[in-house]
Amino acid sequence: MRARVRMHRRLLPLLLLAVPAAPAAAVPDQVREGAVALQARRAGKILPLPEIERRVLPTMKGAQYIGVDLEMPSGIYTLKFLRDGNVIWVDVDGRSGQIIGRTGN
DSSP states (O other), X not given: OHHHHHHHHHHHXXXXXXXXXXXXXXXXXXXXXXXXXXXHHHTTSSOOHHHHHHHHGGGOTTOEEEEEEEETTTTEEEEEEEEXXXXXXXXXXXXXXXXXXXXXX
């Protein structure tokens, strides 16, 4: 049993080197982007997501809603849908709620 423990202790540093580390700056960037989006929403610069969804989802009959991204500082929401195995992206101006682009079928 002791030999097995010693072997694991010797292998642990090698395993840690083999596992790629997440970039340290990735999480803070996401947090910062989220804070900017929340601040824009609270300041009335962009519409809240539920309002965007109320406007777009009824136009996507037969498609499954997958999720959304919000690009800051442009304030463009990209809603993602799946229909018949095809991904559809719908770009919406977060300030006006108007659909400004659509990609996919």
